[in-house]
Structure formats: structure tokens, C-alpha cells
Amino acid sequence: GIRAFSSSAAVSEAIKRITVVGGGQMGAGIAQVAATFDHQVTLVDVSPEALERGRQYMGKSLGRVAKKKFPEDPAQQTNWVDSILGRIQGSTELSKGVSQADLVVEAIVENINVKQSLFADVAQAAPADCILASNTSSLPIGRIFENLSAERRALAVGLHFFNPVAQMKLVEVVRTGENREETVQKALDFVRAIGKSPAVCQDTPGFIVNRLLLPYMMEAIRLLERGVADSRDIDTAMKLGAGYPMGPFELADYVGLDTVKAIVDGWYTDGEGLKGDSLFMPSPKLNELVAAGNLGVKSGQGFYNYK
Numbered sequence: 001g002i003r004a005f006s007s008s009a010a011v012s013e014a015i016k017r018i019t020v021v022g023g024g025q026m027g028a029g030i031a032q033v034a035a036t037f038d039h040q041v042t043l044v045d046v047s048p049e050a051l052e053r054g055r056q057y058m059g060k061s062l063g064r065v066a067k068k069k070f071p072e073d074p075a076q077q078t079n080w081v082d083s084i085l086g087r088i089q090g091s092t093e094l095s096k097g098v099s100q101a102d103l104v105v106e107a108i109v110e111n112i113n114v115k116q117s118l119f120a121d122v123a124q125a126a127p128a129d130c131i132l133a134s135n136t137s138s139l140p141i142g143r144i145f146e147n148l149s150a151e152r153r154a155l156a157v158g159l160h161f162f163n164p165v166a167q168m169k170l171v172e173v174v175r176t177g178e179n180r181e182e183t184v185q186k187a188l189d190f191v192r193a194i195g196k197s198p199a200v201c202q203d204t205p206g207f208i209v210n211r212l213l214l215p216y217m218m219e220a221i222r223l224l225e226r227g228v229a230d231s232r233d234i235d236t237a238m239k240l241g242a243g244y245p246m247g248p249f250e251l252a253d254y255v256g257l258d259t260v261k262a263i264v265d266g267w268y269t270d271g272e273g274l275k276g277d278s279l280f281m282p283s284p285k286l287n288e289l290v291a292a293g294n295l296g297v298k299s300g301q302g303f304y305n306y307k
């Protein structure tokens, strides 16, 4: 009816300028997708080098799509990639970077104190009606925003993307008890406006996907530790026997072993309803890899070698 029409028109107007904080594999992916769907994007990271890494990642990913889109035309490929990258501005100054934003999406390190401190700074500088979102894999959305004002908390949600962002169609939209209904609607509209499909979830550890995926990955690592099978055979088994596109070790390397460890350690020591759950018990093999700096694809070595 007319109401639905007017509210969706108003809402699609609502989010045009996005600021993504953290230009790692997730943040760069989110910036890339938002810019591909015509949003104006600011990407904030701590150093010019980090921003440059993000830009390289986006350029490479867009380059692959451009090759498919314009197979015979290198000039068109370059134009297309450049026009998308042209909508993404890099910045190392958080307060400037968020000052015009309709939506801020945080994708920095998976650490509650660092995320809380970041949002304290964001709240100083972002417009009062700006939607605030975290891409956290495992931390409670409510806790990330707990030190902000009630007005800010009403506008703060989880927007959980999946890796690789450009290819994975899902975004979990995580609502808290303090959200204004309109906030969730705007978040859903944004997700659809960037070509993704939302799944709405309450603020519980792991939301939907990670609550199911992390126990599976950890059980795979424990099979390896017990010598039941090697990682190649476990991966082959799950790909050919269960139809998964990647096996659990390929996926853990892809996600980043530091991220996997941060998630399970957090839940084992402090997870609401999960504390001490043997599903998330520390794994000697995982700890050893992370301690040696073998973090998976991003470091060139994890369960497998990528060099």
C-alpha cells in the first residue's frame, strides 16, 4: 500500500554514505561491495600502508569480475574498476572519516575493548542519526555499544558479513533489545541495496552461522589431533561427502586462524551460555599455529602452505 511505498522510498534514501572502519579482508570487501552498488564510501584504517593493502585487495577482486564482464576489452575493464574505486576514499582520521556518514560499519580486530573504544570515538564525531554497525564474528552486539547513550544504542546493530564478502550472499542482521524498529528496517534495506540477502537474528553468541560453523571447525581440528585422518582427507571427505565448497581446514585458513582462535577462546572463557563448553575447548594444534604466526591464507601458511 501507500504506507509501504512511502516508507521504503524514505528508507532507501536513508543510507547513501558509508564509512567502513578497518580495511582488512572483511572491511575492504564491505567497502568494495557498497561502492559497486553506487554508495559513496570512506574506508578508515590506522595507516596509509593498511589502506593501500585494502585498495590492492579491492582492485584485485574487482579486476576478476571486470575480466568476466568485459572479456575482450581491457580498457573497459580498467574503466569499470576505476569508477568503483573512485567512489571509495581512504582516510586515517576516524573523526573526519565518520563525520558525514549515514552508516558506520566497523570491521577491526576481534577484541571487545578495542571495539568499545573505537565506538566511543565514533560517537563523538558521527551525525546523531547515523546507524552504527559492527561486523563482529562472536562478540555480543549489546556489549560493544554498552557505553554509548540510549539514543546511540537505539541505532546500533550487528551487520555480519561473510568471507569472501564479494561472493557470499548472506548478511546477518543482529538486533538488540534496545533497537528502534526503524533501525532494523534501515539495516535490512541497506543489505538488500548492496545485493545481499539478510537473515535477522537475536544478539546471541555466534548468531546463526558461526554458532554452527565453529563447533564443526573445532571438531575437525580435534579429529586431526587424534590422528583419525589428515587435513587433506578430512577436507576431501567434507567436500565430496557432504557437499561443502571448502573443507574445514581450507575454511579455517581462509577465515584466519587468529580469528578462529579469538572466537573460540572468547566463548570458552566468557561466552554467554557457552563458558566452559567443551565444543570450544582450546586446541593445542590451533594454539601452536597462531603462536608461530601461521594465520592461514593471509600470512601464507596455516594448516596449508600458500606461498
Ligand code: CAA
Pocket (backbone or CB within 6 Å): 060, 061, 062, 064, 065, 136, 137, 161, 162, 163, 164, 166, 167, 168, 209, 210, 213, 245, 246, 251, 255, 259
Ligand atoms: N566480486 C563479486 N563477485 C564475484 C567475485 C568478486 N570479486 N568473484 C567471483 N564472484 C562471483 C562469481 O561471478 C559467482 O557468481 P554467480 O554464482 O552469480 O556466477 C560467485 O561469485 C561465485 O564465484 P566462483 O564461482 O568463482 O566461486 P567458487 O565456486 O570458486 O567458490 C567460494 C568460491 C564462494 C569462496 C566457495 O569456495 C565458498 O563458498 N567457500 C566457503 C566460504 C565460506 O563458508 N565462508 C564463510 C566463512 S565464515 C565467515 O565468514 C564468518 C565469520 O565471522 C568467521
Ligand code: NAD
Pocket (backbone or CB within 6 Å): 021, 022, 023, 024, 025, 026, 027, 044, 045, 046, 050, 106, 107, 108, 109, 110, 111, 118, 135, 136, 137, 138, 160, 161, 162, 163, 254, 255, 256, 259
Ligand atoms: P583483518 O586482520 O584482515 O583486518 C583488520 C583491519 O582493521 C586491519 O587492516 C587493521 O589495520 C584495522 N584496524 C585495527 N584496529 C583499528 C582501529 N582502531 N581503527 C581502524 N582500523 C583498525 O581482520 P578481518 O578478518 O577483516 O576481521 C575484521 C572483523 O570482522 C573482526 O571483528 C572479525 O571477527 C570479523 N569477521 C571476520 C571474518 C573472517 O572470515 N575473517 C568474517 C566475518 C567477520
